[in-house]
Amino acid sequence: MTDAPPSALTHLDSDGRARMVDVGGKDVTDRTATASARFLTRPDVVALVRADDLPKADVLATARIAGIQGAKRTSDLIPLCHPLDLSSVSVDFDFDESSIVVSATAKTRGRTGVEMEALTAVAIAGLTLHDMVKAVDPEAILDDLKLVEKTGGKRGHWTRNA
Amino acid sequence: MTDAPPSALTHLDSDGRARMVDVGGKDVTDRTATASARFLTRPDVVALVRADDLPKADVLATARIAGIQGAKRTSDLIPLCHPLDLSSVSVDFDFDESSIVVSATAKTRGRTGVEMEALTAVAIAGLTLHDMVKAVDPEAILDDLKLVEKTGGKRGHWTRNA
Amino acid sequence: MTDAPPSALTHLDSDGRARMVDVGGKDVTDRTATASARFLTRPDVVALVRADDLPKADVLATARIAGIQGAKRTSDLIPLCHPLDLSSVSVDFDFDESSIVVSATAKTRGRTGVEMEALTAVAIAGLTLHDMVKAVDPEAILDDLKLVEKTGGKRGHWTRNA
Amino acid sequence: MTDAPPSALTHLDSDGRARMVDVGGKDVTDRTATASARFLTRPDVVALVRADDLPKADVLATARIAGIQGAKRTSDLIPLCHPLDLSSVSVDFDFDESSIVVSATAKTRGRTGVEMEALTAVAIAGLTLHDMVKAVDPEAILDDLKLVEKTGGKRGHWTRNA
Amino acid sequence: MTDAPPSALTHLDSDGRARMVDVGGKDVTDRTATASARFLTRPDVVALVRADDLPKADVLATARIAGIQGAKRTSDLIPLCHPLDLSSVSVDFDFDESSIVVSATAKTRGRTGVEMEALTAVAIAGLTLHDMVKAVDPEAILDDLKLVEKTGGKRGHWTRNA
Amino acid sequence: MTDAPPSALTHLDSDGRARMVDVGGKDVTDRTATASARFLTRPDVVALVRADDLPKADVLATARIAGIQGAKRTSDLIPLCHPLDLSSVSVDFDFDESSIVVSATAKTRGRTGVEMEALTAVAIAGLTLHDMVKAVDPEAILDDLKLVEKTGGKRGHWTRNA
Secondary structure (H helix, E strand, O other): OOOOOOOOOOOEEEOOOOOEEOOOOOEEEEEEEEEEEEEEEEEHHHHHHHHOOOOOOOHHHHHHHHHHHHHHHHHOOOOOOOOEEEEEEEEEEEEEEOEEEEEEEEEEEEEEHHHHHHHHHHHHHHHHHHHHOOOOOOOEEEEEEEEEEEEEOOOOOEEEEO | OOOOOOOOOOOOOOOOOOOOOOOOOOOOOEEEEEEEEEOOOOHHHHHHHHHHHOOOOOHHHHHHHHHHHHHOOHHHOOOOOOOOOEEEEEEEEEOOOOOEEEEEEEEEEEOOOOHHHHHHEEEEEEHHHHHHOOOOOOOOOEEEEOOOOOOOOOOOEEEEEO | OOOOOOOOOEEEOEEEEOEOOOOOOOOOEEEEEEEEEEEEEOHHHHHHHHHHHHHOOOHHHHHHHHHHHHHHHHHHOOOOOOOOOEEEEEEEEEEEEOOEEEEEEEEEEEEOOHHHHHHHHHHHHHHHHHHHHOOOOOOOEEEEEEEEEEOOOOOEEEEEEO | OOOOOOOOOOOOOOOOOEOOOOOOOOEEEEEEEEHHHHHHOOOHHHHHHHHHHOOOHHHHHHHHHHHHHHHHHHHOOOOOOOOOEEEEEEEEEEEOOOOEEEEEEEEEEEEOOHHHHHHHHHHHHHHHHHHHHHOOOOEEEEEEEEEEEEOOOOOOOEOOOO | OOOOOOOOOOOOOOOOOEOOOOOOOOOOOOEEEEEEEEEOOOHHHHHHHHHHOOOOOOOOHHHHHHHHHHHHHHHOOOOOOOOOOEEEEEEEEEEEEEEEEEHHHHHHEOOOOOOOHHHHHHHHHHHHHHHHOOOOOOOEEEEEEEEEEEEEEOOEEEEOOO | OOOOOOOOOOOOOOOEEEEEEOOOOOEEEEEEEEEEEEEEEOOHHHHHHHHHHHHOOOHHHHHHHHHHHHHOHHHHOOOOOOOEEEEEEEEEEEEEEEEEEEEEEEEEOOOOOOOHHHHHHHHHHHHHHHHHHHHOOOEEEEEEEEEEEEEOOOOOOEEOOO
């Protein structure tokens, strides 16, 4: 896939006009995608967020729910994305001293891939972390938002180069 | 603002439960926020996107509209954000050899800041670029999504440390 | 179904984290669900609402349309619900002296049930009645919102115990 | 308020047609509303949900976030409700042996009350509990959804009769 | 207003890029707008729709509710429209032998006009009529969708030339 | 299709009540629909909009994106429309001296037609033109919004009478 010729952008017609490309002829297959990003903040803020592992703190649950709901709204947010019936979405968090890794996996059985759904879930979960911590760390950064892996469709299994 | 004590996260009550904090007592002031991110791809893909400067190519217009509409949906996407009446939103793009800088500025006259609206505009515009180029560059990355500057509210003018 | 062991809640993973469970492996079958609730108010208010049976009064039509549109937004409102393509929705009202029974039936052909769509249709139709009558009866109550019957899926036909 | 003459329903014009009534002439005041409902299930299901008080279980956080987001969508869900800028929303849960009490408080500073926002928050949080437990207790009931108290506006403080 | 010089389009910046123009400096005034359109069909279809004047037919109520809800979503549908808090919306229908006139009036107290809200209400109500009658008259036409009158804002009262 | 007896409207039950009709028994076929409208304005305004053919003007791209996104929201806007997974949408513009023809084509593979999706795309793109030019031409009119052609489903190919 990475050596696909960077010919025309598929979302444009021959006049350069945006359109929702026709996926009616593509095969219905099981498709999955995983995306991730790194939320960079301060060690004391990571500690505040991790307190969510303790009883009664809703920070990560709020970001996770926002990410899942964001995935379901992908075709409403990204103009040329096709609507599709997601069969599952999950959002996870990992920690190191001064950052939080957000990752999401989306699945469907359909004619078009779920890369954008996984990326949108991560972005919205990350923005929710921004919102939660912005009063204590306005300098926080959502970094390195990218596709990690995908399966299904004509090209089959794709994994990001290390 | 950056030296605010990283005490409790304001979006949680004393039991750690998520809530939409009460902004009813805050002053109505003019508020602005600017955010940015960098979309990392390949030089040939930047060239394809820049062809949008030529007649009849809709790539950047599509991402710009998506970003503006995303800003208007911020309180619907980020669970604890307050609804507010945006008085303006703009989204801009700058280029270097292998990346596209996305930036957005949001304004309102109200009781709560527009940082999340500016960040959401940039994120959704960036995700739309991901969607546009993912067939030719699945390795593209949205990097360094951050608040750049804000004005209004109790803390007044804040600019990111260089 | 009622004697299913109340083991773990299926919407949580083994760590207790919320997720949209994977329904990709479930069979595509015809599925229906019916839900109902009782809106308790005063006899004079029931009479006002029933005037809708006469020409030119839109109370029940407004609640019915709200319920149908609510059913279509179920996966947007209930965080862990799967999007699905409803094949039909209907909302009905019955009256006795001081209450209005709201019921709804939803159908789909898919991998996941429509219980939540039927319940959401009834809830939104009932809230619309609340809105309509709240100036004359702020004490009104939406009571007994429940699933009545469902068909399709692995468990087949389920009817509420009398 | 309860002895207001049950004359015409205010959401209908003199021909009985639905309309969004004109609130342009009403005063801008601080307004609050509190609503509640009771989710009836089995003791073993209450125990499963309460495990959410322990680390790593997201049931109540999911329902709370759904309720808060639902409140923000009230005017989109209830056809004749006015859009308004909520200044705060909170959702709480209390338990007894076989039921969960859901309550919500909404606030605004505006020309129209927030009763429907509080009721919608409770309804959507309650529906999310339905969704969470429906596999183990399809017989669960959301009962007694009602307005508890309101302040602000022409009628001032109203409290439900005991 | 009609003799305003057709200089640059205000929704574009000096580079021709779309933006949500800054209305922060505009006065808060009461603003109203009325729009209308004509739905052209056959006499027998008008008769079917008018049967809605009789008990138990929901055609016009459905179109009216759709129009009111559409008005509330204007800023979500039209990319460069500002969000605003509508204080009222009404949708009306008039009939002649083979057409139905749809009209809508929207009001707000704010910094920007409600022309688009009135036009959107009429368009969505008209599309709902299309949907209702398309099985019996696929040739139906929504014609002459236009602004009729507006008040408020810098330009004051404007009425369409006859 | 045009000589179908104008019996009952299919969106009403035998009591005249609105419902989402059951399409569960209809065949899954490829379905397309094309709709169009004419936006009437002044020659100088057409010239301003056509400047979009030159570099750096976003008018038509904005209207096109709005139309595509509007098509995806059809079932959310038109109360009795079924949700469906669009496989493609395109929006086009043609010009003569004082008008702009807007047309849209929608496709799906499913149980129900896409007439309303094509009509909604045209209406929302046309409303966006209204919004863009209303400061220079408040007298502009969206005229002649109609279905042009459809394929698929029980009735097969239908073309509008000339």
